[in-house]
Amino acid sequence: MKNLFQKIAVEEALNLENKIFIDVRSPIEFVEATIPGSINIPILDNDERVIVGTIYKQKGSYDAKIKGIEFASKKLSSIYSQVNSLSKQYKNVILFCWRGGLRSGTVVNFLSSLGLNIYQLDGGYKKYRKHVVHYFDNEDFQHDFIVLHGHTGVGKTEILEKLRNYNIPILHLEELAKNSGSVFGKIYYDSGEKITQKMFDAFAFDTLRLSNSRYIVVESEGQRVGGITLPKGLFKAIVNGKHILLETFLENRVKRLVDDYVNKIPDNDTLLENAIYNLKKRIGSNNVEQCINWIKESKYNKIAEKLTTEYYDPLYEYSIENYNYMMKINYENIEEAIDEITKIYFKLENNFNKM
Secondary structure, three states: OOOOEEEEOHHHHHOOOOEEEEEOOOHHHHHHOOOOOOEEOOOOOHHHHHHHHHHHHHHOHHHHHHHHHHHHHOOHHHHHHHHHHHHHHOOEEEEEOOOOOHHHHHHHHHHHHOOOOEEEEOOHHHHHHHHHHHHHHOOOOOOEEEEEEOOOOOOHHHHHHHHHHOOOOEEOHHHHHOOOOOOOHHHHOOOOOOOOHHHHHHHHHHHHHOOOOOEEEEEOOOOEEOOEEOOHHHHHHHHOOEEEEEEOOHHHHHHHHHHHHHHOOOOOHHHHHHHHHOOHHHHOHHHHHHHHHHHHOOOHHHHHHHHHHHHHHHHHHHHHHOOOEEEEEEOOOHHHHHHHHHHHHHHHHHHHHHO
16 A cells, blocks of 8 residues: 655755645744745644643643644644645645654644645754755855846836846845835835745745746845845855946936835825934934925925935945946936846856856
8 A cells, every 4th residue: 555644855845846835833933934835734823832832841741742632633624624625736745843743743644544645844844944044055056146236216126026027037135025125125015024034045045946047136235134134155146246237317216216115105104204213313313304394295306316315325335336347237218227137147148058
């Protein structure tokens, strides 16, 4: 008789076609960090997990297991129904918990005894996390980066998003971090979704491992993006990439900033005011009050121009001058820049494939 349940290594599991990962840990563990694309079918809810953990500390593993079985037994019919449905949609079903231990082992043994053909992820999420960390620590990084630089408002993010629509591979760091890296960053990505460091790393890893291209286009960033720190290996590879400097008229930059932070985000004057107050130590009380008054008068162009020319341009001038650029693109229409970057990408990619 065929063995319906077997353990599978992380790398092998990631390379399976038509797969679904099922995280059987508690919802709070799932939200903090999981494998991208996983669904959560918890064997213990948040409160039950705390209770079992407390019993383990106070009375030992036997009593904790008994209580865990009591909680889990009430969910087994629902778990079977959900996994059975998923097994009809996906060829490969992989369950995991924290270390590939008791929680996922209990569930996979139960489900396999009922005839479901499923995998248990060997080493669980902990082994997956180790795999991600190793990927970014590897000195022989498998991708090279085309890095876009330019002053605030030059359109780096817009260009990235349009390149993606043209099937040019990108790594959108700000989108993954849900923060554009400035005091206004939380306004642009105000989804209410909190991204943890582990989830950022997982999303970045997933984006890169699924790309068959040697070259990836990315926006220049410092090592921190909002509350996220870029893995050292990733940051080093970006710094060592091929750099392009984007330039355009101030009017274009001001218009884009107003579109991004005002026109696309209705009724956000309070958010703008709070962000500007956070600049008080850097631009002074008088400038802050002037900008607040402009918000009340809906003179957003004046705010964008003042902060761009008097604060952001001087702030980032050193970092921009700190690189050697393979090309400078001074554009009037952003499509001109996209066309040039597309040509550079295909030239580099084709040259690499000929090697």
